[in-house]
Amino acid sequence: MTAEPTAAVRPRNRRQLIVDAAGRVFSKRGYHAASMEEIASGVGITAAALYRHFPNKYALFAECTNAMADGLVAALEEVPPAGALADVLAAVARVTVAHRESGGVYRWEARYLNREDRRVLRAKFGKVVERVAETVRREYQVPDEHLRAAAALGAIGSITMHHTSIAQRRAEDLLVASAVRVVATDPAAAVGSARLVELPAQPVPRTRRAEILAAAIPLFERDGFVNVTNGRIAEAVGLTQSALYRYFPGKVDILAAACLQAAALLAQAVEQNLRGVTGPYEAVVALAGTYVAYSFGHTALTSVADAELVGLPADLQRPLVIAQREHIAVWEQQLRLARPDLDPRQARVLVHAGFGVVVEAGRRLRWQDSLANRDTVTALLVAALGL
Template structure:
């Protein structure tokens, strides 16, 4: 018997698909700018040179990742009934949980034409869900309820709570159906229950720099904002920034810590002498999200890109916030265990993000009330 030397390894036929899956996960976890082609290539088990044979640059790969996820959601629209469509969307999202969150925060880094094409596909999904919502729950606001339900479903991509896949799908379906069937009248007047801590008034140059940087980070993304832009907005020379912050990342950390502090105060105030603690907590979170939208979006979108040592205190604050929610939800629904409660809490957060965006974050009592009702629907 003659032994032959092993031949070259066979290239898998689905290598491009494997690359897109690995890249989507890296982009979702680390953010577009922090991700590298070398890291993505390592995740697939190939060299960076081999990766460039499939995609000419990081942007092309990023755009493909966002497009593929949107196409998967569009393909789930073939079902005939609202429960079946929601279940199909949930299956797709859960199956691609590690990479499915790409569109929520990172899509702003797409070029205009690509961003418009992606929005058109998501619009197709929303319109189909809204059509089915209108049939099953024929009262006003079907578009907003559809968007909010998709926010509840998409929330699974934004955290790592571990539950059996079948149970995840059951919980998300119940949550999404609770959203689309929510009656805004159930939370009427909830905005009047909330007394938020005031936005800090910038009284020092350091505070002025922070206040100027937050809307820039929210609008353009942390990586795209320069110290020169921040300095110009407060009438300083770029070099003067360094007398107050060692670097741009330190401004971002300060913004995230400010968001965490204001949110903690809002939670504490909402739970004092509340007749319905879960409703009070929900109303406070919704009010905070509207009133401090730029600050909150920066903290949510950019914390993943921070160095590990700078991220730890922020992650600790996030865990404490989730724990407060978990306790209130399990009091209202004792059949839930802690992981199930956390999953639903994140679903509620997803509702706020997507419903708030749909309402363009226009802060009115009516908007706060309706979003509060949608979140309560997701939780209860």
């Protein structure tokens, strides 16, 4: 006797499945390019069924941006108030690695939240930073605990910003160890490499095309690529909108050119500052000092390149991804020479952890460019790498 087919059972956690799928799509595509149809497809339902759970894309996006923050707050509440720093950071790493594919949404895309939702999200992450800072203060008795806490969280959060394949537990252990080293580092004992770094000057806009790029970058940084029109860019350089198309086919081509400019400047800076460097430790320190100086010296350019890359079409992304991989390869080679105990995946994860330190420490310092701040952040980056 043949059994009759059973009706499909609707999963009880469908709303959570939707949020998880949406987080992955928003991370991959960006808020504006993501579609409800693609998100629904990732859950195996129709877009119409998706709207039964969320009234619109913004409502779903807002819940996605809060998913990691809520998870972090809940995980830290389970750690006893007097819990050790390693336990606090392990709780953070566990949630962050678990949300790896969707966790990047909050870092760049959260700027598209409305003012009240941004305030709520900032408050949640503020609680996380404060909890880590309290533990740092108790265990290390240092005056700059918030900077170290933010930098340590940047090391852990970096796992959401790249795709290096590594087992979850292995990633957690590697990131916690990196974050602990960051916290244990005294920035006052900075390596001083900032004073040895020379950055290539940003090109002076001598052509109309260069003027357009120079005008577009700060607009993209302040308002986001989607919110900046061709008309505003044209107005900033004294052109009509139709005249703009003589130099760039479209706004996305301006963005791609800006990102390529960022990659070229960084590659030039690395080449310049590695000349004459002999040992791998010295090379890694030089790379660290260069990356920090570049990040502080070209904040608008790097911010746009990092935040808007996902919005580029695949053909325009490709040369930028190649440039990024080449940059990481230089770091990986020198770091593994300095630390032979690391395999390639571990080295790449730690390099990205160092980049995460720079982003969060730089934000904490409001990107105020000074030799002291560059030295401080360089010391924290080097610590993240385990040197």
